[in-house]
Amino acid sequence: xxxxxxxxxxxxxxxxxxxxxxxxxxxxxxxxxxxxxxxxxxxxxxxxxxxxxxxxxxxxxxxxxxxxxxxxxxxxxxxxxxxxxxxxxxxxxxxxxxxxxxxxxxxxxxxxxxxx
Amino acid sequence: xxxxxxxxxxxxxxxxxxxxxxxxxxxxxxxxxxxxxxxxxxxxxxxxxxxxxxxxxxxxxxxxxxxxxxxxxxxxxxxxxxxxxxxxxxxxxxxxxxxxxxxxxxxxxxxxxxxx
Numbered sequence: 001x002x003x004x005x006x007x008x009x010x011x012x013x014x015x016x017x018x019x020x021x022x023x024x025x026x027x028x029x030x031x032x033x034x035x036x037x038x039x040x041x042x043x044x045x046x047x048x049x050x051x052x053x054x055x056x057x058x059x060x061x062x063x064x065x066x067x068x069x070x071x072x073x074x075x076x077x078x079x080x081x082x083x084x085x086x087x088x089x090x091x092x093x094x095x096x097x098x099x100x101x102x103x104x105x106x107x108x109x110x111x112x113x114x115x116x
Numbered sequence: 117x118x119x120x121x122x123x124x125x126x127x128x129x130x131x132x133x134x135x136x137x138x139x140x141x142x143x144x145x146x147x148x149x150x151x152x153x154x155x156x157x158x159x160x161x162x163x164x165x166x167x168x169x170x171x172x173x174x175x176x177x178x179x180x181x182x183x184x185x186x187x188x189x190x191x192x193x194x195x196x197x198x199x200x201x202x203x204x205x206x207x208x209x210x211x212x213x214x215x216x217x218x219x220x221x222x223x224x225x226x227x228x229x230x231x232x
Contacts, residue, residue, distance in 0.1 A: 030217075032217040032218045034220070036223070041228075042225055042226075043120075043122075043206055043223040043224050043225040043226045044206065044208075044223040045223070046220055046221075046222060046223075049218065049220060051218035052218075090159065094217040094218070095161075102164075102172070102217050103149065103161035103164060103172055103174065104149075104151075104159075104161065104208075104221060105161070106158060106159040107158075108158050109158065109159075
């Protein structure tokens with residue numbers, strides 16, 4: 001069964017420092033992995049996804065993610081954090097396809113706090 | 117293109133009542149998925165509709181139902197509301213035509229439901 005784990009409930013980073021938000025996954029078959037961000041009282045905004053190809057995926061707002069098949073990880077990174085990056089981050093894996101559809105299976109979320 | 121819209125944004129109901137939430141997908145998108153977000157359970161998949169047909173369903177009781185119209189707009193209904201139904205209900209749309217697991221789902225701002 002597909003599953004996703006985000007081992008850290010909260011990550012604290014100083015502005016200007018690099019940030020990493022961790023995600024590990026378990027899938028049968030090829031992994032289709034996604035990162036979303038949620039600001040307070042808002043829906044989820046898509047950041048990036050891994051389908052196939054390069055292990056380093058670049059996304060919106062300067063974020064990137066590194067896919068590591070041997071470690072079954074898909075960590076989100078940014079070289080220089082901004083205070084405005086403070087939000088709730090979700091990693092997700094696409095569930096099995098039934099009737100050509102497929103739900104997203106989400107991790108529990110990681111609260112990122114960037115201090116000035 | 118306009119994004120996914122959801123109405124209403126906020127709703128207060130009492131136990132035993134029923135509620136209908138509405139979602140308009142991105143123009144041209146034919147797949148609509150619904151998710152429930154709570155602090156305790158996180159993000160959980162409710163159901164997915166494509167071309168007016170439910171093609172996936174999550175593990176929720178029969179009090180939760182949905183439908184999709186010919187213009188791809190979708191509604192979800194919760195009957196006999198319980199306190200535990202208080203949550204943020206998120207709608208997501210995707211083109212849905214390819215059955216491709218790497219397809220991105222785009223989320224609306226959500227409807228915040230409070231059951232008293």
